[in-house]
Amino acid sequence: MPDLYDRAQEREQANTVAAQRAHAERQTPEPQQQRVAGQVLCIDCDEPVEPxxxxxxxxxxxCIxxxxxxxxxNGN
Incomplete structure (x- = not known):
């Protein structure tokens, strides 16, 4: 029979997994990069993205x- 310590570890693990799933669901996928002449340009301002x-x-x-x-x- 699991003791208090074991149950606490199981609960912590379940909470961690739930938090990771919730975080992943809130994330929007990264848009495709805009590459010109081998350089990544910002999709909003067309300036080079900082190295x-x-x-x-x-x-x-x-860019940052x-x-x-x-x-x-967007409230992220």
């Missing part, structure tokens, strides 16, 4: 400024 941003998120389609603006507008 540091692409290092952190290789599939980024927006436009992504921040998009997230504020």
């Amino acid at each position: 540091r941003r692409l290092e952190a998120k290789p599939n980024a389609a927006r 400024h436009c992504q921040t603006t998009w997230e504020r507008r």
Whole structure:
């Protein structure tokens, strides 16, 4: 019979899985990158996406400024 510790671990695991699923359902898929001459351009402002941003998120389609603006507008 599971003890209190075992039940707490099981509950914590169930809560973690539920939170991960809820988070995944709220996420919108990343739009397709706009590539011109081997460079990724922001899909909103057409400026090059910063190399540091692409290092952190290789599939980024927006520059940091436009992504921040998009997230504020869309409540993310």
